[in-house]
Amino acid sequence: AQRVTQPEKLLSVFKGAPVELKCNYSYSGSPELFWYVQYSRQRLQLLLRHISRESIKGFTADLNKGETSFHLKKPFAQEEDSAMYYCALSGRGTNAGKSTFGDGTTLTVKP
């Protein structure tokens, strides 16, 4: 069974501080991992995916297969980063099955 765990429901940091949102997963195979973000009054949207290996809005996430983690990091948090963040997992190929989401972490960046 596939499972995604986000251990922190709430996370609060000051502007300019580093931030790390934790995500651990369990999956028997090679999953694809995603981070989604939901800003206030906006729809839930893709932030980044591990296969892209890109930085979006200063955020990066590295897939660590040994630790089965996909933590989201940003070296200097901004107030506009305040949002709800979801980590998600999907299998690969036409038999991938449904995506599985974590419970989400609400990030608050204080001025």
Add this chain to the structure above:
Amino acid sequence: GAGVSQSPSNKVTEKGKDVELRCDPISGHTALYWYRQSLGQGLEFLIYFQGNSAPDKSGLPSDRFSAERTGGSVSTLTIQRTQQEDSAVYLCASSSIPGQGASPLHFGNGTRLTVT
């Protein structure tokens, strides 16, 4: 192109009434999901459609909830005999055929359901 469209955006109903929520996925997307998001809470998976396969209904909270997807496109989520605890934002998402890799989900704006 057009994104995932949900209607109505808001629905207020009396306890005991039935409601229907509609989702128009992105054209060509074969996978469709329904989620529920209560105030301040995370996503609660409800149901998943993929192509012509039998839907995964494992997340439906009770037999008052049902969903169908006609012609592999539009989906309707029906809640019968609504209860106050059904009040939430109902989100629909779609994704394309994974192919070589997984495809991200595209979400609609949701339907905010309030049961009075």
